[in-house]
Amino acid sequence: MATVSQNSKLGNVLWPALAWIIALVFFFPIFWLVFTSFKTDADAVKPEFLFFFTPTLENYTNMTQNYDYWRFATNSVITSSFATLFALVVGVPAAYAMAFNPSRHTKDILMWMLSTKMLPAAAVLYPMTFLTKNMLGIYDTHFLVILVLCLINLPIVVWMLFTYFKEIPKEIIEAGKMDGVSTWGEIKDILIPLAWGGIASTALLTFIFCWNEAYWTVRLTTIDAATLSTLIEGNRAPEGLFFGRLAAVSTAAVAPIVILGWFCQKQLVAGLTFGAVK
Amino acid sequence: MSNRTLPRILQTPAVILLLIWMLVPLSMTLYFSFIRYVLNSSIRPEWMSPSLSNWRGFGNYKYVLDAKDFWFAIQNSVFIVTSILVLTVVLGLGIAVLINKSFPGRGIVRVLLISPFFVMPAVNAVLWINMILDPVLGLQGIAVGSINDMIDGLRDFPVLGVFFNLWPTFEPISFRATQTSAYAVIMMVAWQWTPFAVLIFMTSLQSEDESQKEAATLDGASPWSQFINLTVPHLARPIAIVVMIQSIFHLSLYAEIEIVSRGSGNKNLPYLIGEFTNNNIGAASATGIFAVILANIIAIFLLRMVGKSLMD
Numbered sequence: 001m002a003t004v005s006q007n008s009k010l011g012n013v014l015w016p017a018l019a020w021i022i023a024l025v026f027f028f029p030i031f032w033l034v035f036t037s038f039k040t041d042a043d044a045v046k047p048e049f050l051f052f053f054t055p056t057l058e059n060y061t062n063m064t065q066n067y068d069y070w071r072f073a074t075n076s077v078i079t080s081s082f083a084t085l086f087a088l089v090v091g092v093p094a095a096y097a098m099a100f101n102p103s104r105h106t107k108d109i110l111m112w113m114l115s116t117k118m119l120p121a122a123a124v125l126y127p128m129t130f131l132t133k134n135m136l137g138i139y140d141t142h143f144l145v146i147l148v149l150c151l152i153n154l155p156i157v158v159w160m161l162f163t164y165f166k167e168i169p170k171e172i173i174e175a176g177k178m179d180g181v182s183t184w185g186e187i188k189d190i191l192i193p194l195a196w197g198g199i200a201s202t203a204l205l206t207f208i209f210c211w212n213e214a215y216w217t218v219r220l221t222t223i224d225a226a227t228l229s230t231l232i233e234g235n236r237a238p239e240g241l242f243f244g245r246l247a248a249v250s251t252a253a254v255a256p257i258v259i260l261g262w263f264c265q266k267q268l269v270a271g272l273t274f275g276a277v278k
Numbered sequence: 279m280s281n282r283t284l285p286r287i288l289q290t291p292a293v294i295l296l297l298i299w300m301l302v303p304l305s306m307t308l309y310f311s312f313i314r315y316v317l318n319s320s321i322r323p324e325w326m327s328p329s330l331s332n333w334r335g336f337g338n339y340k341y342v343l344d345a346k347d348f349w350f351a352i353q354n355s356v357f358i359v360t361s362i363l364v365l366t367v368v369l370g371l372g373i374a375v376l377i378n379k380s381f382p383g384r385g386i387v388r389v390l391l392i393s394p395f396f397v398m399p400a401v402n403a404v405l406w407i408n409m410i411l412d413p414v415l416g417l418q419g420i421a422v423g424s425i426n427d428m429i430d431g432l433r434d435f436p437v438l439g440v441f442f443n444l445w446p447t448f449e450p451i452s453f454r455a456t457q458t459s460a461y462a463v464i465m466m467v468a469w470q471w472t473p474f475a476v477l478i479f480m481t482s483l484q485s486e487d488e489s490q491k492e493a494a495t496l497d498g499a500s501p502w503s504q505f506i507n508l509t510v511p512h513l514a515r516p517i518a519i520v521v522m523i524q525s526i527f528h529l530s531l532y533a534e535i536e537i538v539s540r541g542s543g544n545k546n547l548p549y550l551i552g553e554f555t556n557n558n559i560g561a562a563s564a565t566g567i568f569a570v571i572l573a574n575i576i577a578i579f580l581l582r583m584v585g586k587s588l589m590d
Contacts, residue, residue: 016381022373027390029469030397032417033405045415047423094292097285109293111581116300118577120530122548123566124303126310126555131303151299158292183284212398214533215548229533232400236407236537243409250401261396262389268474269481272523273584277478277516 030258036247044243059248066242067249072231076253078142079217079227080210083149084203087157090150092199095161096187100173110162113155121152121215132220140221148220149210157206160271164198165191201267204260211257228253304570311338311563318557328559338564347550348565355546358464359528363521365468370475370520371513375505377476378483395473403537406466413450422450456543463534463544471527475520482516483509515583522580529573547572 036044038055063069098106128148133139172194176186192199214229221230232253235246261268269277314325314332325332342348377387394402413419425448432442453462486509494504532548539545545553547569554562 012381015376015379016383019373019376019381019387020383022376023387023390026469026473027393029405029410030393032409033401036409047420050420090292090295093288097288101285103285107585109289111585113292113296114584115577115581116296118526118573118580119300119304120548120566120569120573122530122532122551123569124307125551125566126559126562127303127306129555130306151295154292154296183288208396212396214399215530218400218533229398229400232398232404233533233537236400236404236540243415246404247409250404254397254401257398258393258396261392265388265392265477266481268392268395269477272474273478273516273519277482277519 030254033247033254034251036243037251039244039247041242041244044247059245060252062245063249063252066245067231067235069231069249069252072226072228073252075142075145075225076211076227076229079145079149079225080207082142082146083153083210084206086146086150087154087206088199088203091154091157091161091202092192093187095158095165096191098158099162099165099168100170110159113158117152117155125219128216128220140224140226142225144220145217145225145227148216149213152213152216153206153209156209156271157202160202160205160267161195161198163270164195164202167198168194201264202271204264205267205271208257208261208264307563307566309563310559311567312336313560314338315559315563316557317559334560338560339567342561342564342568345561347545347553348568351545351547351550354460354544355529358460358467358531358546359525361464362468362471362528363524365464366472366475366524367517367520369468369472370479371510371517373472373476374479374483375509378480391476392473394470395477397470399470399533400537402466402470403463403534406469407453407462407538411451411453411462411465413452419450422448453538454542456539459539459542459544462538463531466534466538467528467531471524474524478516478520479513482513486512518583519580522576522583525576526573526580529569529576 037059038057039049039053040056040058043049043053059066098110129139132144138144168191173186173190176190181189211227212229213227214233217227218230218233221227232250235242235249310328312334313328313330314322314334314337315328316322316325319325373391377384377391397405408416410417413422429442429445429447433439435442451458453459490508491504494508499507529546530548531546532552535544535546535549536552539549547565551562551565551569554565
């Protein structure tokens, strides 16, 4: 780098080229997964068909038969959507109160909420199994998965919403108060329309986190409420016999989320660093 | 309603929910860590249900501290986390600086680079360990095989063949052994989290003072010394945050270890807790408490840093 001035012509070609190469290398495993999903199981392990083969859709058309894909996918959609919804229902009022009526303790409460996110899940694995299986009888239910997904993401939801709400001038909310608008009216008619973008991206990111969650969803479900993480983990070692079909079901499990993710790169920074990097 | 009570009521549901979520299971873990509690015992059936009469004091902690597995798991957790941190921060810095300036197709490059972060951990592990790293059927096996074939072919050439006869036949690496499966986990997690580091460093680079850099260029400072003396100090805070957030996530790494390392002897703390949970709940709980303490040490630093930027 020292010999090539940044304004030189060579640098103008070289550095972008390097950036492109690195990007392609990073994307390659995903490409390879999608690529393999169009090979038959037999072709997928033959070196002579590494790059040239007759593409087939059979791995996708047989997904239901091979893996019961749609049942797991439906569970993922249901649990992730409701968990996101509930986290917002609980999180919006909390973040509203903290952003517009902060008290001496607001900062401490926020920090404490964040600290719950940092507890290692494995530490409470058995108590959670014991509680849900032996005491409450809610093991392997949608209700349980929704509840847990909602709880583990609630701190991030409150934090993200809080950072968005803080950007809204207090005067706008105050003006509403002067006009005698109720608190509910303030949230519904003033706050939500103003902070719509922030709420939407919080929802999107929460949905992604719920979808990709792999510890609790695997540990607290067996059949009925099992999500796509459980499905893939259950097929961890196909012994090379089923690369094609495994690639297809994996592609189907990640494609919607990777595409959603492209739309919320910016929010990801705020959501994962709790507003500490701007 | 007064100005004070309403906000309190609005945040109550969130606070109560999280309070229950944090306190109930954790106090159970704490309780179980002080009693004898096993799931299967034909000799001592009274140990099979939690009860205060099975009080063991710090016995479970002592048992765990004496277990070779525990120290191996701690050591391995630290090894895995540190390796991932070094890889992601170094790669992340390099890539972030590289794509900070605009060039043709920068948007697409960003999209390609960020994609691994959204792949679910289970798919990440299944994809890497089977389709990429498998010593026979994966890309690794195929690549090593074709290199060997090529060398074999070259051995028949006159003169050159003498040289290639000296070459060894390459052996593909199995990533399912104890040590190598840790490398596989490091590789796949670093692949997934480098985009995260890139994103954060990029966001931070956008706020770097460009005029300072221009002044440095006029003074004849090389790009490298600009990077070391201006960019790196500017990124100190984001680097610290990337390190701490990743530490917390990777200390509880589970799906990758479960998929890649099951049965290979490679384990980290969460995996060890999982193993104990199959029978010895007392030991699992004591290990859990150690994991909480370890995570808290890092969390305190992170929270302090996040707290500073919170109210402004």
